[in-house]
Amino acid sequence: MKSKRLEALLTEIEKCNVLADIGTDHGYLVEEAISRNLANKVIATDISKSSLDKAKRNLEELQCFDRVDFRCGDGMDVLADKEADCIVIAGMGGKTITEILKRDKHAKSYILSPQSNVRETRLFLVNNGFKILKDYTVRSGDKYYVIIKTVHGKDVLNDMEIAFGRTNVTSPNVDFIKYIDDLYRRFDAIRKEAKGNVPDAINEKLKEMEALRSDYEKY
Numbered sequence: 383m384k385s386k387r388l389e390a391l392l393t394e395i396e397k398c399n400v401l402a403d404i405g406t407d408h409g410y411l412v413e414e415a416i417s418r419n420l421a422n423k424v425i426a427t428d429i430s431k432s433s434l435d436k437a438k439r440n441l442e443e444l445q446c447f448d449r450v451d452f453r454c455g456d457g458m459d460v461l462a463d464k465e466a467d468c469i470v471i472a473g474m475g476g477k478t479i480t481e482i483l484k485r486d487k488h489a490k491s492y493i494l495s496p497q498s499n500v501r502e503t504r505l506f507l508v509n510n511g512f513k514i515l516k517d518y519t520v521r522s523g524d525k526y527y528v529i530i531k532t533v534h535g536k537d538v539l540n541d542m543e544i545a546f547g548r549t550n551v552t553s554p555n556v557d558f559i560k561y562i563d564d565l566y567r568r569f570d571a572i573r574k575e576a577k578g579n580v581p582d583a584i585n586e587k588l589k590e591m592e593a594l595r596s597d598y599e600k601y
Contacts, residue, residue, distance in 0.1 A: 384414065387495065387522035387529075391472055394493045394516065394531045395420045398467035402427065402489070404457060404482060405473055409437025416446045421468070425451045427460050457482035464488045471495075476503035483510070491515075494530040503530070504544050513537040517547035521557040545590055559598055566591045 392414050395401060401421035403411050405428055412426045428434045431454050438452060453460040458469065469489040471479050476499030483492075483506065492512070496503045507514055513535030520527050528547060542551045550558045569588050573580050 384410070385522045386520050387472075387527045388414065390520045390527070390529045391470060391493055391495060392418065392420065394529065395468055395470070396491065397421070398490070399423065400425065400466045400468075402458075402461055402466035402469045404469060404471045405429070406437050407433050407473060409440050411470060411472070412437065412450060413441055413444060416441075416444060416449055421449075423449050423451065425453060425461065425466060427453045427455060427457075429454070429456050458485050458487045461487045467491070468493065473497065476500055479503055480506040483507075483512075488534070490533065492530075492532050494532065495527055496530070497527070500528050500547075501544055504539060504547070507532055508537045508539050511535070514539070514548055516549050517543070518549040518555060519547065519558040519561050520555075521560065526557065526561045542590065542593070546594065551594070554594070554598070562591055562594055566595065 388410060391411060395415060397419070398421050400423050401415055402425040406412055406426040407428065409426055412424045415421055415424055426434070426437055428437070434452050434454050441447070441450060465487065466489045468491045469487070470493045471482055472493070472495035474497065476496035479494055479496050480503055494503065504514065504517070511534055512532045514530060514532050514537055516529070516531040518529055520529060539548065566588070569584055569591070572584055573588060
């Protein structure tokens with residue numbers, strides 16, 4: 383069974399000519415994209431040759447090597463400008479993702495899944511010529527993942543959208559509501575243990591989450 387996170391990434395891929403999967407690792411996204419005919423060609427990249435070899439082994443049974451181009455290299459350095467219509471960058475930290483995006487190859491769309499520094503990733507996007515189309519949370523197993531779909535363009539985010547994601551704020555799904563409830567309980571426990579000596583950052587986070595939770599009745 384494919385993970386809910388992988389399904390979310392695949393859902394955001396619009397059928398295209400060339401798809402690039404940056405940091406392909408096992409090649410699971412490539413496998414599904416080819417099987418579902420989401421792209422005529424997929425460029426699977428990884429900085430690790432052993433990871434690329436692993437992806438090749440996993441894709442052998444699919445007999446799709448005529449549609450997959452394996453490239454070993456750092457981020458998008460192995461792509462030509464505008465070579466890919468859609469670029470997926472998932473399974474790495476937000477700082478790594480923003481460093482990769484600094485060497486932009488001008489794809490029509492990007493699908494990102496930062497595992498850390500998500501707020502910083504959002505700020506980088508809107509400050510560097512990207513427009514966020516979707517920004518939401520999915521729960522896969524016992525972990526929560528952020529999925530961001532972005533294109534080139536101008537954008538402005540308010541404080542809540544920077545903190546939690548535009549789609550999560552405007553139309554939260556069940557996974558995000560559960561995430562906020564879990565996070566609120568953790569921070570509230572810290573507040574109670576602090577007995578009045580609560581760091582400002584904790585209080586600010588709690589206020590943000592309380593504001594979100596007050597809107598849940600709408601959904």
